[in-house]
Amino acid sequence: MSFITFKHICKRYPGAETDTVKDFNMEIEEKEFIAFVGPSGCGKSTTLRMVAGFEEITGGELYIGGKKMNEVAPRDRGIAMVFQNYALYPHMTVEKNIGYGLKNMKLPADEIKKKVDWAIKILGLEEYRYRKPKNLSGGQRQRVALGRAIVKDQKVFLMDEPLSNLDAKLRVSMRTEISKLHRELGATTIYVTHDQVEAMTMADRIVIMKEGVVQQAGRPMELYDHPANQFVAGFIGSPQMNFFDVTVKGDQMEFSGGSHMTIPAEVLEKLKGKQGNMVFGIRGEDIRMDAQSLEACGKEQMKAVITDTEVMGNENNLYFTFGGAQAVARVSKYDLHQMGDEITFTFVPSKMHFFDRETGVNYVEA
Numbered sequence: 001m002s003f004i005t006f007k008h009i010c011k012r013y014p015g016a017e018t019d020t021v022k023d024f025n026m027e028i029e030e031k032e033f034i035a036f037v038g039p040s041g042c043g044k045s046t047t048l049r050m051v052a053g054f055e056e057i058t059g060g061e062l063y064i065g066g067k068k069m070n071e072v073a074p075r076d077r078g079i080a081m082v083f084q085n086y087a088l089y090p091h092m093t094v095e096k097n098i099g100y101g102l103k104n105m106k107l108p109a110d111e112i113k114k115k116v117d118w119a120i121k122i123l124g125l126e127e128y129r130y131r132k133p134k135n136l137s138g139g140q141r142q143r144v145a146l147g148r149a150i151v152k153d154q155k156v157f158l159m160d161e162p163l164s165n166l167d168a169k170l171r172v173s174m175r176t177e178i179s180k181l182h183r184e185l186g187a188t189t190i191y192v193t194h195d196q197v198e199a200m201t202m203a204d205r206i207v208i209m210k211e212g213v214v215q216q217a218g219r220p221m222e223l224y225d226h227p228a229n230q231f232v233a234g235f236i237g238s239p240q241m242n243f244f245d246v247t248v249k250g251d252q253m254e255f256s257g258g259s260h261m262t263i264p265a266e267v268l269e270k271l272k273g274k275q276g277n278m279v280f281g282i283r284g285e286d287i288r289m290d291a292q293s294l295e296a297c298g299k300e301q302m303k304a305v306i307t308d309t310e311v312m313g314n315e316n317n318l319y320f321t322f323g324g325a326q327a328v329a330r331v332s333k334y335d336l337h338q339m340g341d342e343i344t345f346t347f348v349p350s351k352m353h354f355f356d357r358e359t360g361v362n363y364v365e366a
């Protein structure tokens with residue numbers, strides 16, 4: 001049974017002419033880790049704050065554990081929250097900061113100590129127990145903020161960009177720590193981020209939003225391999241999926257600039273007779289230059305000249321202009337192509353996407 005249910009949830013801020021969050025529907029299972037992701041201003045925080053009870057729900061119904069929450073006060077919703085700007089109390093030690101909320105809840109002192117000890121241990125803060133925030137690193141402070149939330153022993157965890165203030169390296173290690181914490185505690189978690197990598201690496205399921213509207217919800221690889229529309233295709237994955245304006249006529253795909261290729265039968269089948277102008281999408285790693293792929297595709301080989309290369313260490317990005325667009329192929333670090341080289345390439349048929357030029361709908365997934 002669904003543990004958190006969004007039923008036609010809408011949000012209109014006072015004085016606004018349109019809804020900031022539009023008809024949000026979702027069922028979240030107990031213990032799931034859900035990421036809300038999307039560009040800044042798309043309504044992620046607003047949705048999360050409606051779950052927390054800090055923001056009024058102006059349309060629809062929200063249920064947690066089967067109980068309608070619309071009118072329930074934040075402290076009675078059974079949630080704990082971590083924000084980007086987790087203001088720790090500067091004059092309090094780590095242990096006092098972590099236990100502060102419990103003291104407010106009027107728990108007996110020995111029980112508070114037990115919970116604080118547990119949180120300090122699980123977060124690896126033993127050494128810092130008596131330090132004040134100004135003597136902690138950013139990552140340690142963030143762990144204290146997490147500690148404050150986990151001691152509350154709530155069934156739902158809400159996090160709003162909790163790692164955005166940390167430097168890149170720390171973000172990566174905190175990602176793993178939060179995932180581990182989630183496995184240990186099992187609290188149902190909603191995690192808001194604008195960073196698609198965080199969403200991909202941490203979440204059981206991702207909800208992608210744009211302008212207050214859910215674009216797609218699903219497991220990370222579902223979204224990566226089967227994007228419902230061009231926005232999702234472009235948002236998930238780095239470097240971004242390559243997009244080309246093409247015209248499909250019969251079994252031919254024509255790129256602007258004259259190149260054309262025969263569309264493989266399995267792709268034609270998925271296109272279900274769609275013809276005309278559309279956007280062709282292919283990820284960098286699905287542009288192939290190896291002998292085996294080229295042989296498999298027979299005469300359907302394209303040519304281009306590399307205009308730029310990016311050495312990533314584990315792999316290389318090769319940039320080239322093709323079909324009137326700038327494109328990038330991702331190849332192994334053992335690939336020795338260089339700037340100025342002519343490449344011959346083909347596309348992995350099962351990874352070819354075709355989007356409606358107006359609505360962005362992915363024809364091969366629709």
Ligand SMILES: Nc1ncnc2c1ncn2[C@@H]1O[C@H](COP(=O)(O)OP(=O)(O)O)[C@@H](O)[C@H]1O
Binds near residue numbers: 014038045
């Ligand atoms: N208190 C508010 N009053 C009016 N508009 C708001 C308020 N908070 C946020 N907004 C607007 O709602 C939209 C979504 O904001 P938000 O939910 O914070 O987006 P995100 O978290 O995805 O960046 C933005 O256009 C923002 O300006």
Ligand SMILES: [Mg+2]
Binds near residue numbers: 044045046160
């Ligand atoms: Mg936000």
